[in-house]
Amino acid sequence: DTEVTQTPKHLVMGMTNKKSLKCEQHMGHRAMYWYKQKAKKPPELMFVYSYEKLSINESVPSRFSPECPNSSLLNLHLHALQPEDSALYLCASSQGGGLHQPQHFGDGTRLSIL
Amino acid sequence: GESVGLHLPTLSVQEGDNSIINCAYSNSASDYFIWYKQESGKGPQFIIDIRSNMDKRQGQRVTVLLNKTVKHLSLQIAATQPGDSAVYFCAENVGSGGKLIFGQGTELSVKP
Numbered sequence: 001d002t003e004v005t006q007t008p009k010h011l012v013m014g015m016t017n018k019k020s021l022k023c024e025q026h027m028g029h030r031a032m033y034w035y036k037q038k039a040k041k042p043p044e045l046m047f048v049y050s051y052e053k054l055s056i057n058e059s060v061p062s063r064f065s066p067e068c069p070n071s072s073l074l075n076l077h078l079h080a081l082q083p084e085d086s087a088l089y090l091c092a093s094s095q096g097g098g099l100h101q102p103q104h105f106g107d108g109t110r111l112s113i114l
Numbered sequence: 115g116e117s118v119g120l121h122l123p124t125l126s127v128q129e130g131d132n133s134i135i136n137c138a139y140s141n142s143a144s145d146y147f148i149w150y151k152q153e154s155g156k157g158p159q160f161i162i163d164i165r166s167n168m169d170k171r172q173g174q175r176v177t178v179l180l181n182k183t184v185k186h187l188s189l190q191i192a193a194t195q196p197g198d199s200a201v202y203f204c205a206e207n208v209g210s211g212g213k214l215i216f217g218q219g220t221e222l223s224v225k226p
Binding site: 004031033040041042043044045048050055056090092094096100101102103104105106107108 | 145146148150156157158159163165203207211213214215216217218219
């Protein structure tokens with residue numbers, strides 16, 4: 001079992017729907033991340049939050065909107081997605097505040113866009 | 115652009131043998147590297163990490179070697195077991211903001 005919990009595990013949505021992915025960690029980590037992973041490919045960074053502030057946005061389309069309500073929670077709001085957005089969305093966390101700290105991943109939300 | 119890559123996309127080994135998974139990186143400024151294991155239906159699982167001021171680090175049944183001269187990273191797994199079957203990714207820490215760049219991955223298959 002992972003210490004980073006993601007919900008839901010699976011999500012199917014239409015292109016006009018609005019949905020949210022949720023991520024929670026209770027390790028006291030202060031940095032949290034969203035990644036996108038296509039099948040048979042490595043994870044690709046989308047967003048980084050450090051101390052609840054967005055610090056990196058890897059030129060992600062605005063139909064993906066991250067939110068960090070507090071140090072334990074990270075959301076990814078989805079709106080008007082495209083079929084090519086179907087992927088595994090991974091959340092990770094790390095201690096934050098410095099270098100050389102491993103990121104710990106959840107098991108992801110598998111998203112399918114109809 | 116900068117990238118982290120792997121020499122072999124697949125590796126098949128006999129149970130009990132040692133496995134070596136290789137990774138090349140191109141960002142000479144990177145100073146921290148991580149190996150992850152990803153099983154089917156799961157997220158990447160941290161295995162071991164190494165800082166650039168080291169050339170070797172050992173864990174339980176795993177050893178990571180770093181050769182900065184040729185920008186090469188390897189993961190050695192001793193006495194490989196069926197439970198080691200997974201995709202292995204190396205990852206490179208770029209900059210100070212926690213950005214990780216992953217290699218393309220190697221699928222390790224352990225034959226009983």
